[in-house]
Each structure stands twice: as C-alpha cells, then as structure tokens.
Amino acid sequence: xxxxxxxxxxxxxxxxxxxxxxxxxxxxxxxxxxxxxxxxxxxxxxxxxxxxxxxxxxxxxxxxxxxxxxxxxxxxxxxxxxxxxxxxxxxxxxxxxxxxxxxxxxxxxxxxxxxxxxxxxxxxxxxxxxxxxxxxxxxxxxxxxxxxxxxxxxxxxxxxxxxxxxxxxxxxxxxxxxxxxxxxxxxxxxxxxxxxxxxxxxxx
Numbered sequence: 001x002x003x004x005x006x007x008x009x010x011x012x013x014x015x016x017x018x019x020x021x022x023x024x025x026x027x028x029x030x031x032x033x034x035x036x037x038x039x040x041x042x043x044x045x046x047x048x049x050x051x052x053x054x055x056x057x058x059x060x061x062x063x064x065x066x067x068x069x070x071x072x073x074x075x076x077x078x079x080x081x082x083x084x085x086x087x088x089x090x091x092x093x094x095x096x097x098x099x100x101x102x103x104x105x106x107x108x109x110x111x112x113x114x115x116x117x118x119x120x121x122x123x124x125x126x127x128x129x130x131x132x133x134x135x136x137x138x139x140x141x142x143x144x145x146x147x148x149x150x151x152x153x154x155x156x157x158x159x160x161x162x163x164x165x166x167x168x169x170x171x172x173x174x175x176x177x178x179x180x181x182x183x184x185x186x187x188x189x190x191x192x193x194x195x196x197x198x199x200x201x202x203x204x
Contacts, residue, residue, distance in 0.1 A: 012051055015040045020062040025105040027113060028059050028121050056124065063127060066109045071131070073098045074169070077138035084146040085200075088139060088165050089193050095169060096185035099176035107177035111170050136166050146200075156199055168192050 052058040076090035146152040
C-alpha cells in the first residue's frame with residue numbers, strides 16, 4: 001500500500017521571484033507553463049493553478065513585483081525635492097546601474113516587453129506601455145518645470161528635448177541586453193546631459 005507523503009513545501013514568494021526573472025529574460029510568450037513549473041521545483045499543474053490562477057495572472061503579479069522593486073529606479077523623475085535636471089540624470093544613471101548589475105536579467109522588463117510578444121498579448125503589453133507613458137510624461141514635466149523656473153529658456157523644444165531623454169531611457173534597456181557595460185552607458189548619459197547644459201540659462 002502506497003504511503004501518503006507530506007506535501008512538498010512551497011515558497012510562493014520565491015516562486016514569484018523566479019517567474020519575474022523568467023518573464024524579464026524571455027517575455028510572456030517566451031516562457032512556457034512547463035518552464036515555470038520546473039523552475040519552481042517541479043510543482044504540478046494543479047499546484048501551479050491553485051497558487052497563481054493562471055500564467056497571465058502570474059505575469060501580472062510578477063510585473064507588479066518588478067515595478068515595486070527594480071522598476072523604482074525611475075522614481076527620481078517624480079522627486080520634487082530635486083531640480084529638474086537632476087531628476088532626469090538620477091533616473092538615467094540608476095537605470096543604467098540596475099540594468100547592468102549581475103544577479104538578474106539585464107535590461108528593463110517594462111521596455112523589453114514592447115519588443116517581445118504577438119497581438120495575442122496586447123492587453124499585457126498595454127500594462128507596460130502605460131508605465132512607459134508615465135515615465136515619458138514625467139520627463140516632459142521635468143523639462144517644463146525647468147522652463148518655468150528659468151533654468152531652461154522658454155524657446156526650448158519641450159517635446160523634442162524630452163523625447164531625446166526618453167529615447168535614451170528606453171535605449172539603455174536594449175544596449176544593456178546586448179552586453180553594453182554600465183561605464184559606457186554612463187558615458188552616453190553624460191553626453192546627453194551636456195545637451196541640457198548647452199541649452200540652460202546660466203544662473204545670475
């Protein structure tokens with residue numbers, strides 16, 4: 001007669017971290033249910049669905065975990081205690097550091113999701129598109145704030161300057177995924193900040 005064993009312990013938080021890294025590295029469609037179950041210690045399909053409900057629900061939870069941890073590197077964009085220029089520079093440099101640090105996938109989960117997936121994942125891609133748009137608007141606000149406080153001249157192309165910094169923020173993710181080092185990315189950031197300085201009004 002077969003003996004009923006004690007159920008294998010299951011650390012749900014650790015499993016979500018594992019899933020976050022897999023989705024970050026491969027995208028939603030690039031990770032199969034079997035891969036998730038195996039990485040979580042070989043749990044059964046029944047255990048997986050009991051714990052997470054569905055693969056899509058797990059992805060949404062993993063994205064929330066990412067945004068609450070790694071994704072906070074762009075919080076500086078909204079830090080009203082910093083001057084507008086420093087908000088942008090801090091966000092860029094912190095992003096470059098996080099996205100090239102060992103111990104987790106390179107690049108940004110929010111940005112890379114835009115390059116991975118089909119029309120079937122439109123709803124999920126919309127989640128990350130919303131986050132990118134929020135950062136984009138925060139960068140625009142940094143530029144307009146600098147114009148309002150007199151550190152940038154009124155004739156500055158607000159949309160164009162903001163788009164340059166937004167493009168760099170997004171580009172950091174692809175460059176990091178392709179193996180670009182943090183030092184090189186920081187050099188690019190320094191050059192971008194010089195563009196701001198060239199437009200800035202010297203303090204009187």
